[in-house]
Amino acid sequence: MKRYRAKDNKHRGGSNRKPFILLTLCSILYALSVLFSAEAKVYIDISSPAFKRLPIAIPEFYGPSGKEISDIIRDDLEFTGLFLNIDRAAYIETSSQPFNPKNWSPIGVEAVVKGSVKEERELIVLVSLYDVFEGKEILKKEYKAGRDLIRPLSHTIANDIYSTLTGEKGMFRSRIAFVGEEAGKKDIYLMDWDGKRVSKMGLIKDIIVAPRWSRDGTKLVYSAERNRQWAIYLLDFVNTREKKVFSSTGTNIVGDFMPDGDYFIFSSSKDRTFDLYMMSLKSQNTIKLTSSQSIEVSPTVSPDGNYIAFVSDRGGSPQIYVMKREGTDTRRITFEGSYNTSPSWSPKGDKIVFSGRRGTNQIFIVNPDSTGLTQLTTQGNNEDPSFSSDGRYITFSSDRDGVKGVYIMRANGESQKRVTLKNIKAFGPRWSPN
Amino acid sequence: MKKVFVLVLICLLGVVFFGCAPKKIVQPQQPAVTPQEPRERAMEVEPERKTSEEKITEQQLAKIETKEVETPKYIEEKIVFEDIYFDFDKYDIRPDGKPALHSLADWLLKNTSGRLVVEGHCDERGTNEYNIALGDRRAKATRDYLVALGVASGRVEMMSYGEEKPQCTAQTEECWQKNRRAHFVILKEKGK
Numbered sequence: 001m002k003r004y005r006a007k008d009n010k011h012r013g014g015s016n017r018k019p020f021i022l023l024t025l026c027s028i029l030y031a032l033s034v035l036f037s038a039e040a041k042v043y044i045d046i047s048s049p050a051f052k053r054l055p056i057a058i059p060e061f062y063g064p065s066g067k068e069i070s071d072i073i074r075d076d077l078e079f080t081g082l083f084l085n086i087d088r089a090a091y092i093e094t095s096s097q098p099f100n101p102k103n104w105s106p107i108g109v110e111a112v113v114k115g116s117v118k119e120e121r122e123l124i125v126l127v128s129l130y131d132v133f134e135g136k137e138i139l140k141k142e143y144k145a146g147r148d149l150i151r152p153l154s155h156t157i158a159n160d161i162y163s164t165l166t167g168e169k170g171m172f173r174s175r176i177a178f179v180g181e182e183a184g185k186k187d188i189y190l191m192d193w194d195g196k197r198v199s200k201m202g203l204i205k206d207i208i209v210a211p212r213w214s215r216d217g218t219k220l221v222y223s224a225e226r227n228r229q230w231a232i233y234l235l236d237f238v239n240t241r242e243k244k245v246f247s248s249t250g251t252n253i254v255g256d257f258m259p260d261g262d263y264f265i266f267s268s269s270k271d272r273t274f275d276l277y278m279m280s281l282k283s284q285n286t287i288k289l290t291s292s293q294s295i296e297v298s299p300t301v302s303p304d305g306n307y308i309a310f311v312s313d314r315g316g317s318p319q320i321y322v323m324k325r326e327g328t329d330t331r332r333i334t335f336e337g338s339y340n341t342s343p344s345w346s347p348k349g350d351k352i353v354f355s356g357r358r359g360t361n362q363i364f365i366v367n368p369d370s371t372g373l374t375q376l377t378t379q380g381n382n383e384d385p386s387f388s389s390d391g392r393y394i395t396f397s398s399d400r401d402g403v404k405g406v407y408i409m410r411a412n413g414e415s416q417k418r419v420t421l422k423n424i425k426a427f428g429p430r431w432s433p434n
Numbered sequence: 435m436k437k438v439f440v441l442v443l444i445c446l447l448g449v450v451f452f453g454c455a456p457k458k459i460v461q462p463q464q465p466a467v468t469p470q471e472p473r474e475r476a477m478e479v480e481p482e483r484k485t486s487e488e489k490i491t492e493q494q495l496a497k498i499e500t501k502e503v504e505t506p507k508y509i510e511e512k513i514v515f516e517d518i519y520f521d522f523d524k525y526d527i528r529p530d531g532k533p534a535l536h537s538l539a540d541w542l543l544k545n546t547s548g549r550l551v552v553e554g555h556c557d558e559r560g561t562n563e564y565n566i567a568l569g570d571r572r573a574k575a576t577r578d579y580l581v582a583l584g585v586a587s588g589r590v591e592m593m594s595y596g597e598e599k600p601q602c603t604a605q606t607e608e609c610w611q612k613n614r615r616a617h618f619v620i621l622k623e624k625g626k
Contacts, residue, residue, distance in 0.1 A: 143490060144487070145490035145491075149492055207596075209562060209566065210563065227506045228506070228591075228593055249591070250570070251566060251570040253563060267567070269592075274567050274570065295564075295571060297563060298563050311563075338523075339523060339560070341560070342564070381559075384561070428562065
């Protein structure tokens with residue numbers, strides 16, 4: 001003991017600073033720990049391949065339109081495949097009764113969503129989310145909306161429940177743009193991702209090709225033919241305006257937006273054969289990205305804006321290629337099948353979804369390095385796939401039920417379902433970025 | 435020295451107490467029977483939670499004004515030429531199409547007033563966008579052939595309709611073949 005002390009004394013000069021350093025270290029650690037504990041508990045680790053579906057109960061909300069709102073929330077959460085919806089017939093506690101975990105754990109429920117609705121000048125919905133295991137409320141929030149916005153209102157609630165339980169942003173308020181045809185007339189349509197609230201733009205065109213969103217979701221760029229001319233048009237939802245942004249002799253087809261929302265890329269045969277171009281909406285400057293005698297079409301920009309995937313028949317059949325945005329370092333990424341078209345990037349940039357012909361057209365995903373080819377559909381002809389903003393879902397068009405319609409599915413191919421009605425022939429769907 | 439230890443201890447305790455919630459917890463399996471007695475929640479005294487509020491709004495999309503006032507400058511002549519046909523996913527001129535192109539070229543060389551539009555069409559089996567490109571190539575291949583036969587290149591326009599204007603809608607090879615075609619239209623300026 002004495003010896004140690006002596007040693008200590010000997011080094012006292014040098015260790016004078018130690019408490020200070022320790023204190024600093026500790027405060028940093030402490031601050032970090034507070035930070036981490038403030039971060040919400042995650043109930044479903046959706047990034048883990050072995051996640052367990054979370055058993056959830058959503059009793060009918062109390063009050064006017066309570067059933068409609070709670071049904072929309074239930075359907076939203078159910079489509080994700082992350083929740084196990086426990087049937088309402090098994091509940092012994094209603095939305096208006098106080099929460100008691102003992103009413104829920106015997107039927108295996110781990111989370112309960114309750115709500116009450118008041119209808120005054122607008123709908124006022126008070127929602128609570130409970131953790132049955134801990135026996136406590138983990139979300140309480142009041143929502144207000146006009147009666148006409150009951151669906152966006154319900155989707156907003158579903159988004160909050162989703163993000164509270166998964167730690168990720170929900171996509172339940174996203175929309176899908178598509179080309180629809182009724183009585184021989186084509187138009188661009190917008191609908192909620194679940195196929196509800198369908199509206200058309202009222203455009204006067206003969207042929208319309210798949211619209212593409214700007215990254216902020218305020219613009220659509222699309223190509224259309226009218227009076228024997230193919231032109232590229234911009235729909236601006238902020239200024240509610242349509243504008244022709246490019247036309248020439250030959251065929252002009254978009255394309256995709258660059259992340260900045262100013263430049264967009266498109267394919268044009270203005271110089272006799274199809275090549276890829278980039279154009280600025282502000283300056284109208286056009287840059288040619290490829291020069292070849294083959295077809296170059298359907299360019300799609302990677303999320304970081306650095307790469308472009310596109311279709312080319314330079315190897316004798318239409319295949320998907322990836323190049324740098326400047327048009328260099330081109331490499332082919334599809335090698336199976338003799339007809340692979342309509343590529344679209346996942347929002348993380350780790351996958352490309354496309355339509356490949358194997359007797360019929362089917363949806364496939366592949367990694368940008370050409371590995372990991374996976375077929376997602378088998379029925380009918382399936383075309384024009386694109387990802388939802390969170391990368392968890394894919395929309396596409398299919399003729400499997402006779403009339404071409406817009407379908408959605410999980411990104412692993414599960415839960416494929418039609419979301420457009422059969423009175424509209426629908427194709428070219430694109431999921432909105434927000 | 436003791437002070438240092440105490441400090442470290444306090445810090446460690448702090449970390450244990452406040453930092454023990456890991457970033458992600460997957461819920462443990464729920465016990466099958468009724469839950470245990472309410473847990474001790476001495477440490478979980480939560481402050482009165484303030485209910486957050488959100489007003490849901492949506493950007494109302496006004497009807498978009500379509501400004502498409504251009505009217506066609508040309509009208510179609512009522513002359514019918516024979517279509518020529520293509521193989522699936524191909525745009526080279528087949529031998530069986532050449533006689534039709536020769537007689538069309540002859541007509542164009544004799545009748546120098548109208549302009550020719552070569553329309554490229556595809557069957558429905560390909561994907562929409564690629565078919566528009568393919569139709570464009572069929573029109574171009576046809577145009578190049580006519581120009582090689584002496585037709586002035588400035589008189590021949592190209593137009594692709596992809597799979598948008600089928601002749602025939604049955605899902606048979608016979609029908610698909612009818613749709614994989616180049617179609618010819620003579621245009622005359624309006625009022626002439």
